[in-house]
Amino acid sequence: MRRRTSEDAKSEIREAALGLFLQHGYDGTSLEEVAEQVGVTRPAVLYHFGSKEALLLSVVDPGFEAVEAVVADVERDGAGLVDQETIVRALVEVVLEHRRPIALITRFANEYSVGGIGERAAGINRRTARLLGCPTKEADTGARVRVVATLAALNGIVDARVALPLDSEEEREALVRGLVALLKS
Incomplete structure (x- = not known):
């Protein structure tokens, strides 16, 4: 052994x-x-x-790092040069691949006291919202609502995936199309 x-x-x-x-x-x-x-x-x-907090952070870090890598890649390539569908597709893949740590992150998204997880999640959400077409709070109300709804739906698949694995390419493609349609509605 x-x-x-x-x-x-x-x-x-x-x-x-x-x-x-x-x-x-x-x-x-x-x-x-x-x-x-x-x-x-x-x-x-x-x-x-x-510490327990350090253990928590080591558990959620892979989820954070994966999402931050996607966001940083799009920011580096120039957000205006990358279409919404490409961004959504990359985010869907990362969320499905790192579902469990991201599920834990979403549970702490509004909790600012544990390890800075809430602040880190909020920062990523703001950066992602900008990439998806909502650059400021003063942006068009409709655009802001569509981006927030899209991010909420994307986070929702983390928990929904328990019942619906979304393992097939067809299912993933339908999810991407649905999220992009929500952004453009």
Whole structure:
């Protein structure tokens, strides 16, 4: 039997924490529960992550990093040169690929006290809204509402995906078309 490496343990702890945070919430999950699920001690969890908040941040970082990479790529390429459909398609792929960490991020989107997750999510939402055609609060009310509705729908697929996997190319394409139609309505 292969011995568990430090990286293996960290990965298992992150995966257990992600599942427990999604199931019971941040406040409803203890480090003891995470440790028990992995078969380590609470001090072992703290050894690898330092605190419960640091563990949470390590769990959501992959979701943040994936979305931030898409947004940064579009910003770098020039938002005016990238059409809304291309942006939506990239966001759909990232959200579906990183559904679990992004689900946790969306639960903290309005919570500004835990690890800065709310502030980071709000910043990404503002940047994404600009890319989708809503540059300022003073923008056309209809455009703002359509962008907000599109972002809300995109976040909604995170939880809806439990019942509807959206694994086929046809389903993903229908989702992209629906979100783009919402933007242009």
